[in-house]
Amino acid sequence: MSATPQLSRSPFGHLVLATADGPREVVPVRAFPIAEPERGISLVDGDGHERAWIDCLADLPAPHRQLVEEELASREFVPEIRALKEISSFATPSTWQVDTDRGPFALVLKGEEDIRRLSQTMLMIADSNGIQFLIRDLSRLDRGSRKLLDRFL
Amino acid sequence: MTTSLLSPGTPEKSLPDSWRGEIESRLAAGETIESWLEIDLDSRLQFARGLVVATTRRLLAHAPGAGTWESWDYRPGLALDHRDHAGVGTLELVDAQGRLASWRYTLGHNVTALKLLRAFEEQLASALSGQPVPLPEEMLCPKCKAPLEPGVEECPICTRETQVPPSTWTLFRLWRFAKPYKGQLLAGFLLTLASTAATLVPPYLTMPLMDNVLIPFQNGKPIDVGLVTLYLSGLLGAALLAWGLGWARTYILALVSERIGRDLRTTTYEHLLQLSLEYFGGKRTGDLMTRIGSETDRINVFLSLHLLDFATDVLMIALTAVILFSIHPWLAVVTLLPLPVIAWMIHIVRDRLRTGFEKVDRIWAEVTNVLADTIPGIRVVKAFAQEKREAARFREANLHNLALNDRINKTWSLFSPTVTLLTEIGLLVVWGFGIWQISKGEITVGVLTAFLAYISRFYTRLDSMSRIVSVTQKAAAGAKRIFDILDHVSSVPEPTNPVHLKAVRGEIELKGVGFRYGTRAVTRDVDLLIHPGEMIGLVGHSGSGKSTLVNLICRFYDVSEGAVFIDGVDVRSVPVAEFRSNIGLVLQEPFLFFGTIADNIAYGKPDATREEIIAAARAAHAHEFILRLPHGYDSLVGERGQGLSGGERQRISIARALLINPKILILDEATSSVDTETEKEIQKALDNLVRGRTTIAIAHRLSTLRKAHRLVAMDRGQVVEVGSHDELMAKEGHYYRLYQAQARNVDTELELTSLPTPVKEHAA
Ligand SMILES: Nc1ncnc2c1ncn2[C@@H]1O[C@H](COP(=O)(O)OP(=O)(O)O)[C@@H](O)[C@H]1O
Ligand SMILES: [Mg+2]
Numbered sequence: 009m010s011a012t013p014q015l016s017r018s019p020f021g022h023l024v025l026a027t028a029d030g031p032r033e034v035v036p037v038r039a040f041p042i043a044e045p046e047r048g049i050s051l052v053d054g055d056g057h058e059r060a061w062i063d064c065l066a067d068l069p070a071p072h073r074q075l076v077e078e079e080l081a082s083r084e085f086v087p088e089i090r091a092l093k094e095i096s097s098f099a100t101p102s103t104w105q106v107d108t109d110r111g112p113f114a115l116v117l118k119g120e121e122d123i124r125r126l127s128q129t130m131l132m133i134a135d136s137n138g139i140q141f142l143i144r145d146l147s148r149l150d151r152g153s154r155k156l157l158d159r160f161l
Numbered sequence: 162m163t164t165s166l167l168s169p170g171t172p173e174k175s176l177p178d179s180w181r182g183e184i185e186s187r188l189a190a191g192e193t194i195e196s197w198l199e200i201d202l203d204s205r206l207q208f209a210r211g212l213v214v215a216t217t218r219r220l221l222a223h224a225p226g227a228g229t230w231e232s233w234d235y236r237p238g239l240a241l242d243h244r245d246h247a248g249v250g251t252l253e254l255v256d257a258q259g260r261l262a263s264w265r266y267t268l269g270h271n272v273t274a275l276k277l278l279r280a281f282e283e284q285l286a287s288a289l290s291g292q293p294v295p296l297p298e299e300m301l302c303p304k305c306k307a308p309l310e311p312g313v314e315e316c317p318i319c320t321r322e323t324q325v326p327p328s329t330w331t332l333f334r335l336w337r338f339a340k341p342y343k344g345q346l347l348a349g350f351l352l353t354l355a356s357t358a359a360t361l362v363p364p365y366l367t368m369p370l371m372d373n374v375l376i377p378f379q380n381g382k383p384i385d386v387g388l389v390t391l392y393l394s395g396l397l398g399a400a401l402l403a404w405g406l407g408w409a410r411t412y413i414l415a416l417v418s419e420r421i422g423r424d425l426r427t428t429t430y431e432h433l434l435q436l437s438l439e440y441f442g443g444k445r446t447g448d449l450m451t452r453i454g455s456e457t458d459r460i461n462v463f464l465s466l467h468l469l470d471f472a473t474d475v476l477m478i479a480l481t482a483v484i485l486f487s488i489h490p491w492l493a494v495v496t497l498l499p500l501p502v503i504a505w506m507i508h509i510v511r512d513r514l515r516t517g518f519e520k521v522d523r524i525w526a527e528v529t530n531v532l533a534d535t536i537p538g539i540r541v542v543k544a545f546a547q548e549k550r551e552a553a554r555f556r557e558a559n560l561h562n563l564a565l566n567d568r569i570n571k572t573w574s575l576f577s578p579t580v581t582l583l584t585e586i587g588l589l590v591v592w593g594f595g596i597w598q599i600s601k602g603e604i605t606v607g608v609l610t611a612f613l614a615y616i617s618r619f620y621t622r623l624d625s626m627s628r629i630v631s632v633t634q635k636a637a638a639g640a641k642r643i644f645d646i647l648d649h650v651s652s653v654p655e656p657t658n659p660v661h662l663k664a665v666r667g668e669i670e671l672k673g674v675g676f677r678y679g680t681r682a683v684t685r686d687v688d689l690l691i692h693p694g695e696m697i698g699l700v701g702h703s704g705s706g707k708s709t710l711v712n713l714i715c716r717f718y719d720v721s722e723g724a725v726f727i728d729g730v731d732v733r734s735v736p737v738a739e740f741r742s743n744i745g746l747v748l749q750e751p752f753l754f755f756g757t758i759a760d761n762i763a764y765g766k767p768d769a770t771r772e773e774i775i776a777a778a779r780a781a782h783a784h785e786f787i788l789r790l791p792h793g794y795d796s797l798v799g800e801r802g803q804g805l806s807g808g809e810r811q812r813i814s815i816a817r818a819l820l821i822n823p824k825i826l827i828l829d830e831a832t833s834s835v836d837t838e839t840e841k842e843i844q845k846a847l848d849n850l851v852r853g854r855t856t857i858a859i860a861h862r863l864s865t866l867r868k869a870h871r872l873v874a875m876d877r878g879q880v881v882e883v884g885s886h887d888e889l890m891a892k893e894g895h896y897y898r899l900y901q902a903q904a905r906n907v908d909t910e911l912e913l914t915s916l917p918t919p920v921k922e923h924a925a
Contacts, residue, residue, distance in 0.1 A: 019259025082265075085206050085249045099638050111208030113267075119448075120523065137268040139248030159516055161523070 013051060013060040015072045023079045025051055025059055034059050035083065036076050042086075042126065042142070049076065087113065088142045089133070092153040098160075101136065108141065115141060120160055131157075180212050184221070187230060192216050196280030198273050200225065202249065202265040213252065213264055215281045218288065220254065222262060233261060235288040241281050243274065250274055329633055331640045335460065338424050342417045349414040353469070356406030357476045361484060362399035364614035366392050368488075371607030411469075418465030426457045429646050436646075437653040438717040442678075452646060456639035463636035471629045474622045481615050488611065489604055495594045496616050499587040504623055506583060508630070510576055517569035524565055528558045584620040591616060653719050656734045665743045666693040666728050667824040667855035669714060673723030676713055683709050684878040687723070693824075696856040698866030700899060701875035707859045710875070711829050714857065715744055727825075745818030745850075749830035751810045758787055759794040761813055765821040773820060781816035782846040783809070808839030815846050826850060828858040832865055840865070863900055872896060 014026035022033045032053050039048035051060040065073055087108035096103040100119045106112065115135035117123070122134040131143040143149065149157070176184065176197060184194065197214040202225070209225030219234040220241075233239065233254060242253040250271050253263040266274060287294045339346060370392045378384050430453055441449075485493035535542060535551050542551055595609040674687040684706045691697050699707045712718050713725055716732050725732045732740055742765075753761050762777055763769040769777075774794065778784040786809055790796040798804055798813075805813070811831060818826065828847065832840045844865065847858075851868065860866050872889055874882040874896045881895045889896035 020255060021253070021260040021263065081205055083246060085202075085247050087208075099634065108208070110206060113208050121448075135248075137248055137271075139267055159519075161520070 012069060015075050017075060023075060027059060032059055036079050086140050086142050088144055091150055092156045095156050123160055184214060188216065192218050195284055196277045198270060198277040200264050200266040202267060206265060213277060215277055215284055217284055220281060235285045237289060239285060241278055243278050329637045331637050331644060334644055335640060338421045342420060345413055345417045349410055352406055352410035353473055354476060356403050356410055357473055358480060359399055359403035359406055361480055363396050364611050366395050367614050368607040368611040371610050372605045376606055414469055415465050418461055421464060422457055422461035425643065426453055429453050429643055432647055436649055436651050439652050440649060452642050456642055459639045460636050463632055467629060467632045470625055474626045478619050481619055485612065485615060489608055492595065492598065492604060492612055496591050496612055499590060503583045503587060507580060507623055510579065514572055520565055521569065524562045528562055531555050531558050587620055588617065653716055653737060655737060659736045660730050660734045662728060662730065662735055665824040668693045668728050669855060670726040674713060674720050674725060675722035676709060677721045687880050689873065689880060691855055693855055694853060696851055696858065696869045698869030698872040699857060699859045699875065700863060700872055700896060705875040706878040707875055708829055711827050711857065715746060716740060743824045745821055745823035745826045747814050747818050747828045747831040751814030753798045753810055753813060757795050757797055758813065761798060762816045762820055764817055769820055777816040777820040780819050780849040781812045782842050783812035783816050808843060811843055812846055815850060819850050824854060826854045826856045830859050830861055863903055
């Protein structure tokens with residue numbers, strides 16, 4: 009595998025990798041999206057085969073890095089919850105008004121089992137449509153949010 | 162071009178006012194809005210609002226953040242692509258040159274997006290061809306496939322299940338189950354009334370006992386034995402009456418509630434079994450089990466115990482209040498005054514405890530989860546010598562549990578002393594006021610005694626009454642979860658005008674079949690005709706949709722587009738059970754039920770004779786290994802057949818399929834998980850099975866399919882090639898590549914298969 013993958017963008021908006029057997033549409037996939045997002049990115053083609061591996065995003069030349077980052081940004085969707093503002097009921101299903109790093113949203117929690125503890129302070133919450141919300145640090149939420157959340161933990 | 166098309170019959174949920182004004186000013190004369198989608202994400206996936214509209218002439222869009230509207234007139238080559246990934250849906254407008262625009266939304270809007278997509282395609286086709294848009298077909302919910310009322314956007318069942326929190330009103334729906342027991346319930350209520358009244362007699366009798374016997378005695382009068390006997394026998398009589406009535410009431414109501422519980426459980430389970438695989442696919446086993454097991458029990462206990470107690474308490478308080486007021490209104494007011502305060506305080510403390518107890522429940526689940534994780538995986542734990550780590554994990558979960566319990570116990574231990582204290586204070590007030598009243602000659606000692614006897618009774622009941630709030634909530638949540646199951650209609654419905662198949666020939670035809678799991682498209686445009694008695698080999702990468710096709714043929718799911726025909730009849734018009742009785746299915750993971758081997762073989766035909774069972778086992782090459790087991794055909798296979806090897810289980814499931822003598826046989830990777838030696842055994846068994854039946858065989862090892870008349874290669878949900886092995890090899894296409902890849906990887910296996918395998922014959 010070449011040291012720096014040759015990347016470009018097609019008119020259809022796809023990321024294209026130059027390979028030995030011609031250009032290939034690829035998508036970047038993080039190997040550890042939560043534990044170590046900046047390292048270990050695989051470029052996978054439409055058949056699901058890995059075409060190239062990027063050890064560390066920072067090592068890429070700037071234009072390529074930007075392409076990969078853009079593509080990642082448009083694919084990855086794990087809003088981080090910053091605050092819980094309101095909860096419709098403590099019994100599930102329950103609608104939560106939350107503030108995220110991507111703006112405010114109303115998520116529907118189907119059951120308590122959709123809250124997954126990743127570590128002592130990190131939580132992953134799946135809403136009824138399969139969107140994953142992250143709480144990176146429980147202890148950094150404000151008191152009100154923590155109190156609401158506590159009822160579900 | 163026809164521009165004055167009528168909009169199709171489905172009235173849309175009306176466009177939000179904020180958009181309406183902006184849009185309408187942009188429409189040309191005669192142009193109407195056909196469908197619209199409000200998007201909630203921008204291109205960097207930040208939450209923001211935008212709108213995409215399909216009109217009769219073009220696609221209009223207001224991208225989030227952009228201040229302007231964009232528009233694309235319908236023209237050849239224009240296409241709208243739809244994908245979804247990780248909860249985000251994407252619509253991309255492309256033409257031959259490249260991407261024109263893309264829009265993102267959270268998957269909650271997917272149903273609307275799919276409607277927009279359809280409207281776009283219809284309008285585009287109509288604009289290009291000049292033909293009017295065809296009338297809309299019946300709409301189905303894309304999630305559960307229940308038919309939707311015209312004009313309804315979202316399936317009411319799915320929405321309610323995911324969005325509506327349980328309400329106490331749900332409990333009233335239980336009336337459907339209580340109705341058959343109306344008579345008993347009424348009797349129970351009357352008995353409750355009577356027995357409560359009986360318990361109120363003794364405190365009343367303390368009054369004359371005090372005033373007419375004890376006080377006069379203290380003042381120097383002799384005791385009137387006759388009077389005493391009268392009062393005491395009154396007391397005894399009341400006690401006996403209360404006992405008898407209480408017993409009858411509890412017994413009748415317990416009987417009724419057990420019956421309601423039974424009806425609820427069996428009805429729910431029977432309904433659950435009728436639901437399609439689609440429903441089970443989206444649920445967790447444990448969850449369904451608790452719903453039918455413990456939730457019904459919780460409702461039951463609520464009905465028979467809590468509700469009853471509560472009704473009794475309310476009755477008692479009401480009756481007591483009436484009695485107290487009739488004896489002395491002022492004293493009654495003073496007595497009842499602290500009541501709301503005490504009730505409120507108890508409620509507060511309870512509320513705090515409730516959240517604590519809920520937490521304990523959850524932590525407790527964590528403790529059991531560690532066990533459920535480790536015990537079935539004990540081989541792995543031991544193999545990697547991780548006993549210490551697992552023990553530490555368990556200890557930690559317990560520590561959590563302990564810490565939480567310690568915290569709750571602090572509040573809890575305070576609770577009953579507090580209730581007692583509040584009761585005492587209430588009594589104190591009554592004492593004080595009573596003594597003052599006696600000193601003024603307003604009331605007698607007997608009246609005060611009676612009052613004290615009454616109130617100490619119902620103050621203590623306040624505690625149990627306050628519990629009703631939380632148990633009601635819990636029961637309501639349970640009832641909702643039960644009704645979620647009961648309200649679900651099977652997505653594989655029984656036909657209204659069933660067509661009965663006489664002798665099935667086994668011809669299967671798929672016409673333009675498309676299918677989605679939920680909103681995700683898995684197969685598209687599959688056309689395939691399978692002749693009676695033909696053997697088809699289905700090949701393709703894993704995930705290419707082979708099992709999905711089988712699921713559609715078996716009618717575990719109904720197609721989203723197109724139709725499946727058996728002997729020329731749409732499978733949707735044949736009764737489900739009747740249709741399935743013609744299909745023998747062998748899966749990769751054979752499932753054995755707890756029971757004997759013979760029971761397992763005869764699962765599809767419980768009245769099979771011993772001879773039939775043995776013949777099937779012989780044909781499946783299972784007979785000999787079964788005889789080697791300690792109890793032969795009577796050997797018990799443990800849960801899921803733990804005591805047997807993979808190949809043995811597989812052969813039992815083949816015998817099971819063989820016994821029902823199906824016209825159509827489906828083998829879904831039936832030999833993938835066994836070694837080549839066992840595979841050869843199974844292969845021999847299969848050769849018996851295949852003869853004279855329409856067969857669809859899916860195999861990972863292509864060598865397994867050498868007997869197939871035709872091979873069908875699938876890729877990404879589509880049929881890409883059909884033909885015999887030699888034809889497809891000559892084509893050097895998809896199949897050729899699959900074959901080459903396997904030949905490279907497993908050349909040893911290729912050697913094996915190129916040898917002619919003698920097939921031993923067995924009488925089936
Ligand atoms: N119950 C399901 N819900 C959602 N997607 C499913 C479900 N079952 C299968 N799929 C998806 O459908 C595709 C085809 O699966 P399947 O038919 O099982 O493939 P094959 O049998 O060819 O390996 C896969 O991408 C798989 O992830
Ligand atoms: Mg499969």
